[in-house]
Amino acid sequence: MSEKKQQVSRRQFLNYTLTGVGGFMAAGLLVSPLRMAIDPVLQKSTHGDLANVSLAVGDITTEPTRVDWKIDQVDGWYESQVSKSAWVFKDENDEIQAFSPVCKHLGCVVSWEGSEDFPNEFYCPCHDGRYYKDGTNVPGTPPLAPLDVFEREVRDGMLFLGEAKPKGEA
Amino acid sequence: MKWKKEDIKQYVQAKEYIDTIVIPLIPFHLSQDNELEKGTFQSEVLSLFSNEIEKELTGRVMLLPTYHYLKSVNKEPEADRLNKWVEDVQKQPFTHIFFITFDSSWKKNEQALNGTLLWLPGVSSGDLHSKEMHGVIRNQVEQIVELIRSYW
Numbered sequence: 001m002s003e004k005k006q007q008v009s010r011r012q013f014l015n016y017t018l019t020g021v022g023g024f025m026a027a028g029l030l031v032s033p034l035r036m037a038i039d040p041v042l043q044k045s046t047h048g049d050l051a052n053v054s055l056a057v058g059d060i061t062t063e064p065t066r067v068d069w070k071i072d073q074v075d076g077w078y079e080s081q082v083s084k085s086a087w088v089f090k091d092e093n094d095e096i097q098a099f100s101p102v103c104k105h106l107g108c109v110v111s112w113e114g115s116e117d118f119p120n121e122f123y124c125p126c127h128d129g130r131y132y133k134d135g136t137n138v139p140g141t142p143p144l145a146p147l148d149v150f151e152r153e154v155r156d157g158m159l160f161l162g163e164a165k166p167k168g169e170a
Numbered sequence: 171m172k173w174k175k176e177d178i179k180q181y182v183q184a185k186e187y188i189d190t191i192v193i194p195l196i197p198f199h200l201s202q203d204n205e206l207e208k209g210t211f212q213s214e215v216l217s218l219f220s221n222e223i224e225k226e227l228t229g230r231v232m233l234l235p236t237y238h239y240l241k242s243v244n245k246e247p248e249a250d251r252l253n254k255w256v257e258d259v260q261k262q263p264f265t266h267i268f269f270i271t272f273d274s275s276w277k278k279n280e281q282a283l284n285g286t287l288l289w290l291p292g293v294s295s296g297d298l299h300s301k302e303m304h305g306v307i308r309n310q311v312e313q314i315v316e317l318i319r320s321y322w
């Protein structure tokens with residue numbers, strides 16, 4: 001009997017505390033913009049290092065090839081492995097190019113020669129977006145900007161890639 | 171696109187470009203000890219799949235929240251409920267509805283569903299994080315993407 005009574009009061013107690021927590025959370029929401037600004041854990045992602053994408057520079061040809069790799073990313077609440085991809089090739093000046101496969105229209109994944117109708121171009125399957133080999137968007141197709149370009153570096157004959165940035169900034 | 175605030179904001183701006191819905195169908199039951207591992211594994215694999223498909227085609231495909239149901243139950247009422255989802259979805263300009271699942275029992279109820287069923291033979295065990303599994307999944311994702319594109 002007394003045990004039962006205790007249980008009920010415990011439940012009530014928890015209920016009260018939860019109401020209290022609710023109020024606390026509401027208060028938390030009010031201050032959160034400030035928190036975002038000062039709390040490093042809540043910042044968008046960790047920036048910085050270039051990653052080894054396991055591709056030897058000697059193996060890069062003039063034909064764009066898809067490279068996939070993984071990086072650790074802290075994004076708000078989660079720390080996770082994120083997969084990244086790039087289209088990598090050597091241009092006519094023998095310089096290494098690495099383009100982001102994310103279409104600048106609405107974000108689908110583009111492929112090199114993804115459509116038989118458009119050889120020698122990157123092609124987006126979603127709304128027929130197209131890009132020339134140098135990443136420039138083909139006028140008259142939905143994308144309004146060139147493909148993003150990865151920060152790149154060669155160390156000991158291996159290709160390292162960093163972040164993708166709008167063309168002209170990387 | 172996903173059922174997320176950021177994505178939906180983009181959706182509202184670009185509705186005319188997003189015409190395809192994908193709904194994962196994942197069974198759930200906790201009652202059969204010997205099927206728990208397989209059940210959870212398949213659930214993880216299908217979620218991974220759906221996410222990868224969404225990633226490839228994010229500008230045209232909206233991935234809805236997963237539809238969970240009790241594994242043992244009759245599929246007819248479930249199909250009715252799903253069709254209610256579809257009815258609601260079609261208040262927006264979507265023209266292609268895909269259901270994606272490993273559960274073969276939907277195959278028998280395919281006709282009742284208001285959309286296209288993509289049934290994939292399930293992987294019943296393995297290590298989700300192994301290199302081989304990645305290869306298998308990448309490959310299957312490519313094929314499903316190809317299939318979805320053939321409806322456009």
Ligand code: FES
Nearest residue numbers: 103106124129229
């Ligand atoms: S998302 Fe690439 S053309 Fe629309």
